[in-house]
Each structure stands twice: as structure tokens, then as C-alpha cells.
Amino acid sequence: MASIILDKVGKVYAGGTRAVGDVSIDIADGEFVVLVGPSGCGKSTLLRMVAGLESISEGTVRIGDRVVNDIEPADRDIAMVFQNYALYPHMSVRQNLAYGLKNRRTPKAEIDKRVAQAAEILQIGPYLDRKPRALSGGQRQRVAMGRAIVREPAAFLFDEPLSNLDAKLRVTMRLEIKELQRRLRTTSIYVTHDQLEAMTLADRLVVLNAGRIEQIGTPLEVYRKPASTFVASFIGSPAMNLISRRAVPHLPGTDHAGTIGIRPEDLTVAPDGPLEMEVLAVEELGAQRLVHGQTGGERLTVTMPSGEALPEYLRLAYRPGSLHLFDGKGLRIA
Amino acid sequence: MKRTLFRNQLLPWLLLAPQLAITFIFFLWPAAQAVRQSFLRQDAFGINTTFVGLSNFEALWNSPEYLNSLQVTAVFAVLVTVLSMGFALLLAVAVDRMIRSTSVYTTLLVWPYAVAPAVAGILWWFIFNPTIGVMPYFLDAVGYDWNHISSKTDAMTLVVIASAWKQISYNFLFFVAGLQSVPASLREAAAIDGAGPVRRFFDITVPLLSPTTFFLLVVNIVYAMFDTFGVIDATTEGGPAQATNILVYKVYFDGFVGQNMGSSAAQSVILMLIVIALTVVQFRYVEKKVAY
Ligand SMILES: Nc1ncnc2c1ncn2[C@@H]1O[C@H](COP(=O)(O)OP(=O)(O)OP(=O)(O)O)[C@@H](O)[C@H]1O
Numbered sequence A: 001m002a003s004i005i006l007d008k009v010g011k012v013y014a015g016g017t018r019a020v021g022d023v024s025i026d027i028a029d030g031e032f033v034v035l036v037g038p039s040g041c042g043k044s045t046l047l048r049m050v051a052g053l054e055s056i057s058e059g060t061v062r063i064g065d066r067v068v069n070d071i072e073p074a075d076r077d078i079a080m081v082f083q084n085y086a087l088y089p090h091m092s093v094r095q096n097l098a099y100g101l102k103n104r105r106t107p108k109a110e111i112d113k114r115v116a117q118a119a120e121i122l123q124i125g126p127y128l129d130r131k132p133r134a135l136s137g138g139q140r141q142r143v144a145m146g147r148a149i150v151r152e153p154a155a156f157l158f159d160e161p162l163s164n165l166d167a168k169l170r171v172t173m174r175l176e177i178k179e180l181q182r183r184l185r186t187t188s189i190y191v192t193h194d195q196l197e198a199m200t201l202a203d204r205l206v207v208l209n210a211g212r213i214e215q216i217g218t219p220l221e222v223y224r225k226p227a228s229t230f231v232a233s234f235i236g237s238p239a240m241n242l243i244s245r246r247a248v249p250h251l252p253g254t255d256h257a258g259t260i261g262i263r264p265e266d267l268t269v270a271p272d273g274p275l276e277m278e279v280l281a282v283e284e285l286g287a288q289r290l291v292h293g294q295t296g297g298e299r300l301t302v303t304m305p306s307g308e309a310l311p312e313y314l315r316l317a318y319r320p321g322s323l324h325l326f327d328g329k330g331l332r333i334a
Numbered sequence B: 001m002k003r004t005l006f007r008n009q010l011l012p013w014l015l016l017a018p019q020l021a022i023t024f025i026f027f028l029w030p031a032a033q034a035v036r037q038s039f040l041r042q043d044a045f046g047i048n049t050t051f052v053g054l055s056n057f058e059a060l061w062n063s064p065e066y067l068n069s070l071q072v073t074a075v076f077a078v079l080v081t082v083l084s085m086g087f088a089l090l091l092a093v094a095v096d097r098m099i100r101s102t103s104v105y106t107t108l109l110v111w112p113y114a115v116a117p118a119v120a121g122i123l124w125w126f127i128f129n130p131t132i133g134v135m136p137y138f139l140d141a142v143g144y145d146w147n148h149i150s151s152k153t154d155a156m157t158l159v160v161i162a163s164a165w166k167q168i169s170y171n172f173l174f175f176v177a178g179l180q181s182v183p184a185s186l187r188e189a190a191a192i193d194g195a196g197p198v199r200r201f202f203d204i205t206v207p208l209l210s211p212t213t214f215f216l217l218v219v220n221i222v223y224a225m226f227d228t229f230g231v232i233d234a235t236t237e238g239g240p241a242q243a244t245n246i247l248v249y250k251v252y253f254d255g256f257v258g259q260n261m262g263s264s265a266a267q268s269v270i271l272m273l274i275v276i277a278l279t280v281v282q283f284r285y286v287e288k289k290v291a292y
């Protein structure tokens, strides 16, 4: 158990590529923090710096009360779950779980006890003597988790651990990871590019863009008050409508170069609403439908209950107080 | 796989004919001849041939010279294989770390393989020549009197180095490819699991490399036993006192120089059996998993 503190961390790769810059995060003991952002934004790089697999070019990383910049991965007291699981293919599941303990000269009896415990928690007992290649994707995923928990480390690091699973299994495993972390109360950093996964798992979200932090906050804070148009468009599904101020001059707001954001679920059909939308396409989701269209040349999406066929034009109203205002640079004003 | 249907029954055979002819003329026919001759004995003038059954093989079994050659071959093959594979692995591991930055190094290391065995033999013969070579000069400086013409050990060392040298580049390429196919995340996971570099190498890399290693093992043994004729012929000619007279060289020497066709043929039949055995082993184990 430990806190993790990143202070102005930056990474410049050997070729001169800057992958991460000026990242500061305080992660409390037992907290589940999710790093989320689009592909290539530096999530893995940041996580790998915490793990010690990548050198830290700038700033400091503390785990517990130690600065770990120059400490080997093995001595940082962390465990990592890799995207491809990185199970040792020539070892049985049991050996995979025990390997880290064996290297640390844990007594045999203790190893057996912990492996049995982990197998029990993750329900992989029946497969302990199989090789990883004889397991399904979901079972491999569990073994990878098992390898992390037997070590009882100060922190778990996850790098997109669910991205190789099919959609349904991903939802199940997501829940299991959440429950496991609740139960073990181990500080965790979890990397994903899936905003839904991020929202559901996180105690706190860190939204990254091009190697820098856009916003840190609880999922609801980030959802309700996105700090920038980038966060607004990234968090929430379907994505928030971002309409240039010029296209809707009659809506409230000040900055003329700015942007107005309205979540699709905050728009409703109203005969006297201030917005007129030309309907272009409808996606039926069952209980709900997504209506895509345009107003003043700006694309607009609305969620509404499914029902009868729609007219060509709709008048829309927004829920009071639901407008997000951003300035010319895309930063939140209100 | 794509299937082509020939309407004409003759055409496929015609297309195959050149390859079949080559296989027959250069492989099957000589092999059959060798098997036939191994059961025959020619008189001193090559006029009369008589069927002698297995007595050529029997003679080999009772010949101290042949048994010595067998032993020499075993020692030679083991040394060449261990040396060339060991050194190649060392180089491959070194290169694996920097492979993404440069391929020039890789290219350079492949050069020895393009050199014919006889040329390689001559090259090493010059380097190690007791009177004009550069190595004996250096060895002399550290107090070693190098002479592969009279010393059995020196002669063996020379042919082993000369033979292994050529094979290193081949092994190197396979080892590099093998190492590249070990996912980096496995080594990283092991690093987090508390394994140091040496431990990672032996616990993760070596087992995952075992299919490559096994394949190379067979290839190198076959190479050392059969493909090193040129090296031996250009350097020691089997001497001194039979110390480097490996089986293939003895086949040639007894047959073409000594004109003892029956014995030579029997020897090549034995060699053939060894190749077949190695091939079977190869297929058996490469098909199955080797370590995982
Ligand atoms: N070893 C490296 N050398 C140079 N540049 C690298 C290296 N690894 C990553 N990068 C670059 O650093 C940036 C961040 O990469 P990173 O892998 O951290 O992204 P990511 O957010 O994990 O993306 P993804 O969601 O696709 O995994 C990218 O622009 C990438 O090209």
C-alpha cells in the first residue's frame, strides 16, 4: 500500500520525440486512477515510467516515501498487467504466478499459500497446471491479474488489460477488476483509451492529450464540467455537440470566437425551441435513438426515445443550465 | 493453396522432368551405386569384382583407423557446433539490444557465410601457417609454439575454428530472428517479477529460443559432419596422424586416393544412414514442441 506522486514528469525518447510533458498527479493510497486519452497521447509511456521500464527524462516519481527514478522495476514494489498479458508461455499457470515470488526467495509454503489464494479469488484453480496457450482469452486475463495480486505489491499498473477481449467479456472483467480493487484496496493506475471503461472504473480520471494533462477529476466532475473542448468531445458517449459560437449567435454566451457544448441527452424536441436542426440520419439503439443532423452548418446529435418517423426539420430546446461554454482556445469559461 | 488442373496428363510430368532427372542422376543413382558397391570388392587392378556381403562393413568395424575417424568426427562436430552456436548466440544477444537502430552490423556479420569452405580453409591456413601466419607469431609472443602440421591438438583447433567461423553467420541470423520473436513484454514482465538480466536470459529467453536452438543444433552437426570437407582438404588433409580425418574426408581419401572403392562405399552408406537418422530426429522434434 502506498501513494504515488508524479511531479512534473516528462519523457523525451532517444530520437527526440516528446511523448509526455509536465505531468503532475497525486495518487492517494488505495485510489484507482485511470489515465485516458486517444492513441499515442503518452499513456503507456507514463505508466512505463512509473513501472521503471522507461527512464524518466524529467521530474520525479515517488512511490510511498521513496523517489524511484533510479530504482529498478523489481525494487519498486509494483505489479503490472500487460495488454498482451505477457504470460510466460513455457511455464504452467502455477509457475507463472509463482515466478515473482520465487525470484524474491519467498519460502515454498508461503508461495503455495498465496498462489492458492489468488487462484481462489480469480477462479483459476482448475487451470493451475495448464500452459497459458491452453487457456481462453478471459482465463489468460485472469492469470495475468493473478500474477499481479500474488505479489501483494504496493501498486497495480494496468496497461489496457481488457483491449484484447471481446465486448461482452470486457464488461464482465471490468466489473471484476473494480471489485477486486475495492477488496484489496491496492493503489492502481489503469491505462485505457476507452472512455466508458475509464468512467466506470475510475475513482479519479486523468485525461491526457498529446502528452499533457487536460483534466483531472472524478468521472462525474469530468463529465459535468469538462475543462476543454478536447475533454468534452472525448468523455461521454455519444460525444458532446460542439457548435461554433458564430453558427448560433442567439444562444447565451460571450466570446465570439468560442464554442458552445451541449450533450446530446440535454437536447429535447420543443416546438418553440431556440435551435432548428435538419435531420440527416437516425440510429436506432432500441429504447433510444440517436438523431444526427445539422444546424447552421454544424453537426448536431440528439438522443431521444424511439418513436414514430421524424419530420425533416426539428426544433430543439436545451435543458436549462446545461450549456458548456469554451473560449477561442477551447478552454472552459462556464 | 492454389490448385491447378491440367487437362493434358503429360504436361505435369514434362514440367517435373528436369528436377526429377537431376534428383535421379545426381542423388538417387549415385546413392544406389554406393549401396551396391558397399557389398562388392574389386581386385587390385579393378578388373574383377566379387560380391562379399557385409564384409566391407565388418572390416570397418574392426579397423582402428575407422573407429578413430568416428571419434574424431564426434569430437569435431561437437566442438564446431558448440563454438559456432555459442559465439553466434553471444553476438546475437549483443545485436538484439541495438537492432532497431542499425542493420549495417547485421549485414557485415553475414559475410563469412558467403565465403566458400575451401576459401575459408585457405584463409585460416594462412592465418595459422607456422612460418608465415600471423597467429603463430602472436601465440609465440605469449609463449605458445603453434604448429598444426605436427601437433594433433593444434590441427584440430585449426579445423574447428575454420569450420565454426563460417557457420557463425548462419547461426547468428537465426538467433537474431529468434531473439526478435521473444516479445519484449515477457522480459519486462520478468524484470518486474524480480529477475535480473542473467536470470531473465536463462529463464525466459533461452526456453523461448529452444526451437531455434534445436533446429540449429541439427543443422550444425550436419554441417560439421558433411560440409567441412573443403576446410579439411585445404588445411590439414586429415593429418597429422589421422587427428583430423573426419568421416567424409576419409570416404574421399580411401575411395579416390586409396582406390578402395568397396570400403569407401560402405563408409558413405554409413554416412547416409547418419543423415537419415538426423533428418528423422529433426522432423520429429521440430514438429512437436521443443520446450513449450
Ligand atoms: N520507444 C519509443 N521511441 C520513440 N518514440 C516512442 C517510443 N514509444 C512510444 N513513442 C512515441 O511516444 C508517443 C506516446 O506513445 P505511447 O505508447 O505512450 O502512447 P499511448 O497513449 O499508450 O497510445 P496507445 O493507446 O496507442 O497505446 C507516441 O507518439 C509514440 O510514437
Ligand SMILES: [Mg+2]
Residues within 6 Å of the ligand: A043, A044, A045
Ligand atoms: Mg499504449
